[in-house]
Amino acid sequence: MKDTPLSNCERDFLLKAIEEKKRLDGRQTYDYRKIKITFGTDYGCCFVDLGKTRVMAQVSCELVAPKENRPNEGVMFFNIELSPMASPAFEQGRQSELSVKLNRQLERCFRNSKCIDTESLCVVSGEKVWQIRVDVHMLNHDGNLMDAASVAAITALCHFRRPDVGIQGDEVTVYSPEERDPIPLSVYHMPISVSFSFFQQGTYLLVDPCEREERVMDGLLMIAMNKHREICSIQSSGGIMLLKEQVMRCSKIASVKVSEITALISKALENDKKARKEGGKFGFAESMPQERITALKKDETSVEMSDVSEKADEIIQKAEVPHQTVPSPVVPVAGVGQIGEDLQHTWGLDDEDDDEEEEHKEDSDEEQDEKNMDVEHEKEIRGCVVEISDSEEEEVIILQAEKPGKTPIKTGSDSHQKGAAAASRKRPNK
Amino acid sequence: MEVCRSSAVSLREFGCEQSLLSRPDGSASFVQGDTSVLAGVYGPAEVKVSKEIYDRATVEVLIQPKVGLPSVRERSQEQCVRETCEASLLLSLHPRSSLTLVLQVLHDDGSLLSCSLNSACMALMDAGLPMSCLFCGVTCAIDYDGKIITDPSAAQEKGSRALMTFAIDSTERRVLMSSTKGSFSVHELQQCIAVSQKASEKIFQFYRDSISRRYSKNL
Secondary structure: OOOOOOOHHHHHHHHHHHHOOOOOOOOOOOOOOOEEEEEOOOOOEEEEEEOOEEEEEEEEEEEEOOOOOOOOOOEEEEEEEOOOOOOOOOOOOOOOHHHHHHHHHHHHHHOOOOOEOOHHHEEEOOOEEEEEEEEEEEEEOOOOHHHHHHHHHHHHHHHOEEOOEEEEOOEEEEOOOOOOOOEEOOEOOOOEEEEEEEEOOOOEEEEOOOHHHHHHOOEEEEEEEOOOOOEEEEEEEOOOOOOHHHHHHHHHHHHHHHHHHHHHHHHHHHHHHHHHHOOOOOOHHHHOOOOOOOEEEEOOEEOOOOOHHHHHHHHHHHOOOOOOOOOOOOOOOOOOOOOOOOOOOOOOHHHHHHHHHHHHHHHHHHHHHHHHHHHHHHHHHHHHOOOOOOOHHHHHHHHHHHOOOOHHHOOOOOHHHHHHHHHHHHHHHO | OOOOOOOOOEEOOEEEEEOOOOOOOEEEEEEEOOEEEEEEEEEEEOOOHHHOOOOOOEEEEEEEOOOOOOOHHHHHHHHHHHHHHHHHEOHHHOOOOEEEEEEEEEEOOOOHHHHHHHHHHHHHHHHOOOEOOOEEEEEEEEEOOOOEEEOOOHHHHHOEEEEEEEEEEOOOOOEEEEEEEEOOOHHHHHHHHHHHHHHHHHHHHHHHHHHHHHOOOOO
16 A cells, blocks of 8 residues: 655645744654653563654564674564554565665664673573564654664663573573563663754754654754763765764754653653562553543453353254264275275275265266266267367268267257257258 | 353453554554554555455455564464454445555463454444444353363463354354364354353443443534
8 A cells, every 4th residue: 555645735834834943743843752651561562652653662582593703692683563554655574665774773773882781691602692582563653763663672672571591511491480580681771863854955953753744854864872972873864965063963962862761761661660569550451541532441341151051052952963974975086096995894884885875876866967978978979980080070060960860869958969969950051 | 061150251351442543544452451452454545456356345454463573373363353354344335445454462461363353343443444243352262171261361271172262243143253273062162152142242332332432522
């Protein structure tokens, strides 16, 4: 399905508005949309709402063999999934340009900045390491997917707990969460991406563009930074020339935004930890807004079971007895091998035969007719002409001439022969 | 056979939120206990020429697992959901168009297929697509003692001998789709169907409540 195209009117309107320092949703130039972070029921599951953009990240782990050149380092794997739910333009299972770009950017942002201690993920050097897999699902695309994805991924990584392992000699034991408390990943720092969009060849700058603004922008600058004001990655796309001052200004804005977002993530993690510790309710189900008119929740309800058994009995009694199925209803044709063929049957011989016959009585009646016809037909052909040559005419003429009365032996069902006969009668008239 | 007479058969607490996503034409998230599924519907919209059907709409169902890429399990569930949707939607009203239903698993704690069906129905309702009836999904598990458990959690599913999911329509409580796993007798199957039909009434009542709540302020 294609995305709805943006009309020229909309484009002009948006650009005009940006020139007048106005944005569609009433934000100021440097304002970020509202960020909401919620956690799923299990560890390493995180939802991020950035305005209407909605992203889910899930971290999972498994034991794998390490890379040959890095025998004592764990493996990090990032996967951004542009689900067709997010936008009709996204297609299932197809690597689009955008998804490659986002995946690449996320990898640079996290793996290359070494924000996760991969050496602590080593179990047996050169043999077994943890592979940490981060799946980021886009649920709703309203612009600035990268920032939402980076926040979701780092929050999920911070939230994730991997199972504890014990090594006795050569044996590696993975303990379930009930046996030993799972261990959090060691996260050195939290890189967070901040996007800036440029309009009119870099004259105007907006922070956190929404989907409409992304469509009319000329260039995009993504700066990934941590709260220590260290730049983890910086990427400019859209082929726009930026001045040194512009980049400096953007990095200053980014540092402010990053410290705000980091504080928010820490707070969200803290809240979740507290909720889990208290044993209270947490997770996605609890984060569902109750006050909204579109949401409704119902408590555990019991199902009336009193007459279920009787009803089932009734239905079964009413139902017809199913047909006795025959193990092998196929009549073996000469040349078809079948188990038991040409051998003495040693069990259930009589019954089986009876059944088989019954089953086939109706079928065979019908078949009989057809066979008779076929036989007749064959006889006929044999009777008149042996050869079946490509040129029908001669043959048919002979048939007509020699045996005019033989064809309508089996009247009624034999349209083919009649047709043939009719045709043959016609032909000599030509 | 004295079974499931005394057992308390119940549905876990369930909830739903509709139109929570801005991009899709209809969206809903359905929560059953800890299991939750998010559904988004696009359509009726333009269809690919290769998938076009001249007298009705093409229904496409995609299930996205939480981790990794969709595999055979998701494919089979997609088929179950698609066939149920095709049975209830009035597809001939939108010929040569496409309906895309995307289901994202948010958390799997048992009864995933029934939760997917319920969220799908809510999303279709939210999208305002014409349907001949509503449908809901109920999962029943039969444990080794022959006891029937409705809406089982993942742990209960693991300790069960047979697992059945039925899609039930709202008009005559007929079975639109069934998906079973494990071994069971005909009697047990009929019992499970009867239980599911009873349970479906609760779910349809919930559908009704949530829709009437939603439209309570519009007039």
